[in-house]
């Protein structure tokens with residue numbers, strides 16, 4: 067069970083929460099208390115005043131790949147878990163946003179899953195998107211309002227009810243009121259009147275007592291210090307009620323006018339007979355699964371890749387548009403979406419595409435934007451999203467990929483209820499909660515989009531059919547993607563195997579849904595994200611993958627095709643394709659050989675999968691003057707059939723020395739830093755750039771590189787008017 071204790075700051079809700087946690091633990095529950103107050107003293111009485119590292123401080127000061135739950139999780143009385151969300155420095159930042167971030171962190175480590183009872187201690191003065199998280203994201207099954215008879219405490223309690231009503235208008239989420247007496251005037255009557263007016267029971271009455279202060283001096287709860295005291299027994303009794311499935315009530319706050327009347331001592335008109343505690347009528351529902359998107363940080367593990375460029379919103383949008391029949395809904399200001407759309411539709415990018423440099427992005431038939439403004443950071447922009455999504459549904463759109471930018475992240479807009487509403491209309495909404503930069507950079511946004519669709523869009527009931535295969539994780543921005551795909555399709559079709567789904571490259575949603583139809587899949591490339599995607603498909607859907615990534619070079623591709631032939635019972639067909647391609651390959655080699663006559667080639671290669679380059683070198687009879695290999699041969703599993711007689715001991719100094727001695731015409735490398743060490747009068751071919759796959763990956767490179775020799779390093783075209791005019795026309 068998850069219990070949120072809301073109350074005005076200073077009302078004693080942290081004392082109430084800590085004593086309640088202690089009482090639940092004393093009843094045998096495994097309890098986690100999460101302090102959601104920036105002043106981070108919620109759990110002090112449980113862990114006896116030890117120094118606390120708040121989640122927000124921790125996130126600020128700890129690199130992402132070094133973060134661990136144990137660094138912020140303390141253990142207190144009877145093994146209660148104690149966590150403090152913390153907040154930004156006073157006067158800076160947004161504390162509500164901080165709560166969202168802290169919850170994302172806890173979700174990342176599945177912190178809540180290890181406890182029977184979670185107690186959230188939440189500041190109730192401000193019920194913004196962040197502070198409403200325990201209720202808004204349906205973490206809390208039961209809400210307690212802590213109040214005294216003081217006006218401000220009752221105002222705050224009513225305000226919390228307003229927030230809950232907005233977030234959960236039809237649900238019953240409130241367990242009742244904890245009346246914490248401050249010993250002022252006729253406060254018992256005021257609290258009773260308020261409880262009656264809002265139709266809630268008073269579940270516990272905590273008398274004003276110096277015992278609390280004495281226990282607090284020793285940094286203990288009263289339940290721990292004096293479990294036999296009257297006050298401690300109240301908490302133990304309250305814990306017993308909680309464990310016995312209390313009745314839950316809907317939020318029925320007083321209106322402003324009613325509140326005014328109430329404060330003046332008049333009875334508001336909605337007041338009726340006092341609410342009696344009854345036998346359980348509404349059973350506490352099981353803890354709902356965390357809504358999609360709440361684990362986004364877990365999905366953004368750092369991995370080696372190009373540095374930051376662009377935000378996660380843009381990355382997710384850039385990938386989402388590759389689904390041909392889904393509409394993208396940007397829950398974002400116009401400026402963010404302009405920036406994202408410009409990325410795939412600008413004149414410059416179209417120009418690159420037309421010249422075959424970029425892979426085409428499919429601008430979907432529908433790209434809608436909620437056009438939220440900075441005001442929506444204050445009031446929340448969910449209504450805009452709902453309106454747009456319903457309009458899209460009315461137009462017959464059946465698949466929507468919603469991507470959130472920074473402002474919805476700040477205001478804490480949660481699209482999950484809208485997703486459920488759309489489902490009833492037959493519309494699938496996939497939510498990519500990037501929250502702009504919250505999920506990270508461009509690649510993190512892409513990763514989140516990939517993973518969300520892998521987890522949510524694939525139909526797990528589909529059964530495999532023969533003679534089809536999936537291709538997963540093709541590069542979406544590459545000059546080679548289209549060609550690689552065509553080549554692969556050509557080879558496989560000749561063997562009678564069709565491509566079932568390209569995940570996620572120029573694909574239809576229906577084919578993504580039918581992903582499981584293919585008995586095998588292949589990774590187009592295999593990096594950290596590729597590895598994670600493969601894991602999702604294997605673990606969630608039981609899919610099978612061929613080893614490694616798409617093959618490169620003749621031998622590797624032939625071996626790969628033979629393996630596919632064996633798996634699909636098409637060995638003869640595979641041999642036929644190989645024989646046909648071999649003829650073609652030989653012709654290409656014969657044509658290329660003269661282009662490298664009298665040319666000296668030098669390799670400077672690290673331990674990527676590079677067999678194909680050595681095979682190419684052998685087949686073209688290159689004059690390899692040196693092959694400098696760097697890294698450790700053991701770092702990767704590679705097939706070293708074409709190994710040159712060199713050890714893995716190279717470095718930049720050996721490269722410089724070799725260049726000076728051997729004076730190569732062409733240096734082939736896959737090491738970007740090394741490029742800077744190479745004099746400008748030597749041609750370089752960098753394998754870190756786009757290299758295709760398949761039988762002819764090597765010969766295509768060789769043809770391209772041979773054209774380097776036709777250029778003059780002095781910039782012949784600059785002095786040749788005809789070339790200049792031709793290029794610039």
Ligand code: SF4
Nearest residue numbers: 377379402471472502
């Ligand atoms: S970082 Fe945030 S504000 Fe900037 S473009 Fe991305 S989503 Fe918009």
